[in-house]
Structure formats: structure tokens, C-alpha cells
Amino acid sequence: MITAVGVVGAGQMGSGIAQVAAQAGYSVFVSDVSPDALKKGEATVAGSLTKFVEKGKLSSDDASSIQKRIRWSDSLASLNDAQFVIEAATENEALKKKIFANLDSQLGSHVILASNTSSISITRLAAATKRADRFIGMHFMNPVPLMKLVEIICGLSTSEETLATVRSVAEKMGKITTRSADYPGFIANRILMPMINEAFFALMEGLAKAEDIDITMQLGTNHPMGPLKLADFIGLDTCLAIMEVLHEGMGDDKYRPCPLLRQYVDAGLVGKKVGRGVYTYGI
Numbered sequence: 001m002i003t004a005v006g007v008v009g010a011g012q013m014g015s016g017i018a019q020v021a022a023q024a025g026y027s028v029f030v031s032d033v034s035p036d037a038l039k040k041g042e043a044t045v046a047g048s049l050t051k052f053v054e055k056g057k058l059s060s061d062d063a064s065s066i067q068k069r070i071r072w073s074d075s076l077a078s079l080n081d082a083q084f085v086i087e088a089a090t091e092n093e094a095l096k097k098k099i100f101a102n103l104d105s106q107l108g109s110h111v112i113l114a115s116n117t118s119s120i121s122i123t124r125l126a127a128a129t130k131r132a133d134r135f136i137g138m139h140f141m142n143p144v145p146l147m148k149l150v151e152i153i154c155g156l157s158t159s160e161e162t163l164a165t166v167r168s169v170a171e172k173m174g175k176i177t178t179r180s181a182d183y184p185g186f187i188a189n190r191i192l193m194p195m196i197n198e199a200f201f202a203l204m205e206g207l208a209k210a211e212d213i214d215i216t217m218q219l220g221t222n223h224p225m226g227p228l229k230l231a232d233f234i235g236l237d238t239c240l241a242i243m244e245v246l247h248e249g250m251g252d253d254k255y256r257p258c259p260l261l262r263q264y265v266d267a268g269l270v271g272k273k274v275g276r277g278v279y280t281y282g283i
Contacts, residue, residue: 002026007086012044013116014041029082096115122155133159136154137186199213214229237265264278
């Protein structure tokens with residue numbers, strides 16, 4: 001039975017996962033090597049819960065109890081009491097493999113490991129451990145406290161017992177789950193990222209201004225947000241990394257990253273998190 005959840009990474013995704021796990025009643029342990037990231041993550045959760053209280057979705061007492069269920073630490077050893085650990089580090093395969101190899105050597109063999117990767121092979125990540133049957137993909141959507149979906153991805157050796165446990169955990173967190181095969185991009189990004197990439201090609205080729213591209217897709221196809229603004233919110237660096245995974249993994253040039261997207265990333269203009277991407281933001 002899962003009573004305690006570990007989260008590796010206190011960034012936007014990790015802090016969101018920690019919040020929904022604590023809201024579900026789990027004891028939560030968050031680990032990050034950066035003290036600044038831990039402070040920012042804790043402040044992000046506090047701010048999110050405050051908004052829920054202001055909207056009448058939580059009482060002040062509930063918000064306080066949720067915050068108390070989350071412990072923040074710069075040591076992986078803080079995860080030793082968790083029965084289920086979710087990695088939410090940067091979308092970098094080498095980094096994730098290193099994290100999982102360390103977790104595998106440190107945690108009991110009964111602990112389930114999950115990656116929040118949005119595109120990297122679960123089978124390859126599982127190979128960095130000796131528990132491929134207890135390894136799974138659990139792709140949360142951003143912002144985690146608001147988005148209802150979790151994509152679940154089984155690797156080649158993921159057991160049915162692990163799948164059932166992870167589905168149960170996700171549902172306790174208030175999420176609806178879908179299941180994807182372990183192919184590049186899974187479901188969401190296999191479809192979403194080529195659309196974003198094509199929007200960058202349209203911008204690069206002078207088909208239209210960014211605002212016209214976004215308004216056309218928003219109002220003409222009933223998307224809540226245009227693809228270029230959505231890319232800014234996701235992070236252009238993340239979008240590029242996923243397109244590279246799709247291009248390499250599928251071997252098809254229809255997934256070739258747009259040169260303009262790469263140029264933005266090379267310039268450090270990676271979106272809302274730094275105040276500038278396709279659009280400019282006040283931060």
C-alpha cells in the first residue's frame with residue numbers, strides 16, 4: 001500500500017506533483033540538489049494553495065495540513081521512507097538515467113520508480129535500474145494542480161501489478177489516466193509538438209505574424225491557447241528537446257525541428273519562465 005510518495009525535482013512539474021500528492025493525503029518527500037529550487041518550489045505550492053483557498057476550493061486549515069505533509073530536502077536520502085518515487089527532473093536522458101541509477105541502489109527493491117518524462121523511452125530509462133518490472137512512465141500535464149490528465153506509459157518489462165498501482169495512485173490524486181505505448185512522444189507530444197513546430201515554420205516563412213497564427217488556431221480550431229504562446233508556456237527548450245527525440249526516434253524528417261525554434265533556444269529566449277520567447281512577459 002502506498003502511503004508516502006517521493007518526488008525528485010522541485011521545479012514547476014515537481015512542485016505541482018508534490019502538491020497533488022499531498023492533497024490526496026500522501027506524505028510527500030521532495031528532493032532537489034538546488035536549495036534555491038527547493039525554496040521556490042515550496043513558495044509555488046504555498047501560492048497555489050492560497051489561490052485555492054481564495055476561490056473556496058480549500059479551507060485554510062486544509063491548505064495548512066497539505067503544506068505540512070510535504071518535506072523539502074537537498075538529499076536523495078530523504079526519499080528512503082517513500083514506497084513510490086516520481087522523477088521530475090530536466091528532460092535530459094543522461095541526467096534521468098543517473099538519477100534512477102542512484103535511486104535504484106539506495107531504495108528498497110519494493111519501491112516503484114516513475115518518470116515524468118514527456119518523450120524519452122521508458123524502456124531505456126528502466127534499463128538504468130534493476131527493477132524494470134517496477135518502473136513506469138507517469139506524464140503529468142502542466143500546471144499539474146489544474147490539469148486532469150496523466151499519461152501512463154509502460155516499458156517493455158513493466159508489470160501489470162505496477163500499472164494497476166500507479167493508476168490507483170493517479171486516480172487518488174484526482175487524475176484521469178490514459179495509457180500509451182512506449183514510442184517517442186507518447187500520445188500528447190506525438191501530436192502536439194509537430195503542430196507547435198509547424199507554427200514555427202509558418203512564422204519563419206513569413207506566412208503570418210505570431211499573433212495571427214495564434215488567434216487563427218485559438219478561434220478557428222477552438223484551442224484554448226495558440227501554439228506559439230503555448231510553446232512559450234511549455235518552454236521552447238523543452239519543445240526543441242521533444243522534437244529532437246521524435247526526429248531521432250522516428251527517423252522521419254517530418255519531425256525535423258524548425259530552425260527558428262532552435263534559434264530562439266540558442267539565444268536563450270526560451271519562453272515565459274525567462275520573460276521572453278515568441279512573446280515578452282513581465283516577470
